[in-house]
Amino acid sequence: MAVTIGIDVGGTKIAAGVVDDAGKVIARRQIATAAMHPTAVVAGIVKVAQELNAAAPGTTGIGIGAAGLIDGANGVVLSAPNIAWENVPLRQMVADRIDLPVVIDNDANVAAWGEALYGAGKGYGDQIMLTVGTGIGGGIIIGGQIYRGSHGVGAELGHMIVDASGPSECPCGNHGCLEAMASGNSIGRRARERASEPGAAAVLERAGRDGAAITGELVGEAAKAGDVWARALVTETGRWLGVGIANVVNIFDPSAVIIAGGAAAGTGELLLGPARDAAAERIIGHAWRKLPPVLPAALGYDAGLVGAAALARAIS
Numbered sequence: 001m002a003v004t005i006g007i008d009v010g011g012t013k014i015a016a017g018v019v020d021d022a023g024k025v026i027a028r029r030q031i032a033t034a035a036m037h038p039t040a041v042v043a044g045i046v047k048v049a050q051e052l053n054a055a056a057p058g059t060t061g062i063g064i065g066a067a068g069l070i071d072g073a074n075g076v077v078l079s080a081p082n083i084a085w086e087n088v089p090l091r092q093m094v095a096d097r098i099d100l101p102v103v104i105d106n107d108a109n110v111a112a113w114g115e116a117l118y119g120a121g122k123g124y125g126d127q128i129m130l131t132v133g134t135g136i137g138g139g140i141i142i143g144g145q146i147y148r149g150s151h152g153v154g155a156e157l158g159h160m161i162v163d164a165s166g167p168s169e170c171p172c173g174n175h176g177c178l179e180a181m182a183s184g185n186s187i188g189r190r191a192r193e194r195a196s197e198p199g200a201a202a203v204l205e206r207a208g209r210d211g212a213a214i215t216g217e218l219v220g221e222a223a224k225a226g227d228v229w230a231r232a233l234v235t236e237t238g239r240w241l242g243v244g245i246a247n248v249v250n251i252f253d254p255s256a257v258i259i260a261g262g263a264a265a266g267t268g269e270l271l272l273g274p275a276r277d278a279a280a281e282r283i284i285g286h287a288w289r290k291l292p293p294v295l296p297a298a299l300g301y302d303a304g305l306v307g308a309a310a311l312a313r314a315i316s
């Protein structure tokens with residue numbers, strides 16, 4: 001049985017696994033990277049890859065997904081702010097230590113690829129994935145391939161601008177990016193701004209009565225528990241997400257839109273329901289098409305490593 005190694009490199013951990021050709025993870029390794037020096041993260045990647053390679057004879061390649069701007073053609077991480085990498089020739093650094101072909105790509109791209117092959121997007125053709133976590137990432141699958149753009153750094157769907165003249169600044173410096181309006185962090189920001197409202201009492205209680213300590217996660221938990229004020233915030237955020245979904249549907253006409261990420265998983269239909277409603281109101285061509293399925297992701301945190309492993313299968 002041909003197996004490959006998939007490695008998902010994030011700001012807080014390296015999650016790696018040996019994956020078979022059905023997308024099943026048959027061995028795992030994980031290491032925390034939070035306080036690591038950038039070169040130690042590379043050493044950590046090599047270490048887990050060597051361990052997994054030893055544990056699974058017959059491994060034919062290594063796929064790595066990393067959060068940041070990736071030049072996949074040259075195997076270089078151009079910029080990964082969470083890990084403090086700049087122009088790191090990651091593919092060569094790993095290939096120098098392990099005698100296997102290595103491919104690297106953006107973390108959202110590989111997660112979209114994993115969901116398309118083995119998760120919620122399986123059986124759909126062209127599809128778009130939005131990862132709604134603390135920020136918003138994106139992946140575009142067109143014609144059975146990951147779409148990367150002319151510099152390899154496209155599909156930054158979280159930075160489509162949906163409220164250009166609005167007050168919300170995005171970490172990228174623009175105003176009104178989808179990430180600034182519909183991410184988990186944006187839920188927390190809205191809640192903190194309105195923490196003095198009478199309805200905020202239950203959420204404030206969860207934050208130890210400190211308005212500045214309210215997070216999107218706390219709001220999501222309160223919303224799930226039925227708190228009306230928290231639900232209104234999640235609904236508002238979901239409607240902004242729907243504006244972003246309408247944009248990608250109008251541009252790409254996909255067969256499905258997959259919604260992944262911790263903030264989406266934590267709020268479920270409380271976020272997705274309003275998102276679908278707001279998107280359906282805005283898609284063009286109502287007369288001859290409906291909003292495509294907007295589906296929660298199915299692979300959870302495994303999507304990245306499973307997708308990275310699948311990419312490695314294609315090169316090995």
Ligand SMILES: [Zn+2]
Pocket residue numbers: 158159170171172173174177179180
């Ligand atoms: Zn932005």
